[in-house]
Amino acid sequence: MKLLDAILLALAAGFFIIGVHQTITAGIAYSYWPLMLALGMLYLFQYRKKSGKS
Numbered sequence: 001m002k003l004l005d006a007i008l009l010a011l012a013a014g015f016f017i018i019g020v021h022q023t024i025t026a027g028i029a030y031s032y033w034p035l036m037l038a039l040g041m042l043y044l045f046q047y048r049k050k051s052g053k054s
Helices: 003-025 028-051
Strands: none
Touching: 003 028
């Protein structure tokens, strides 16, 4: 795993945790953006993994 892949995975996990916390405290409307960022980073991580760039 390259450095960029590790950073993407760590950021995705961080944004997911932030999104879950926001969902519990404020509701789904306020947690949409961190959850979508986490999902986008996970998709990018999987794309890089399958394309052989990592």
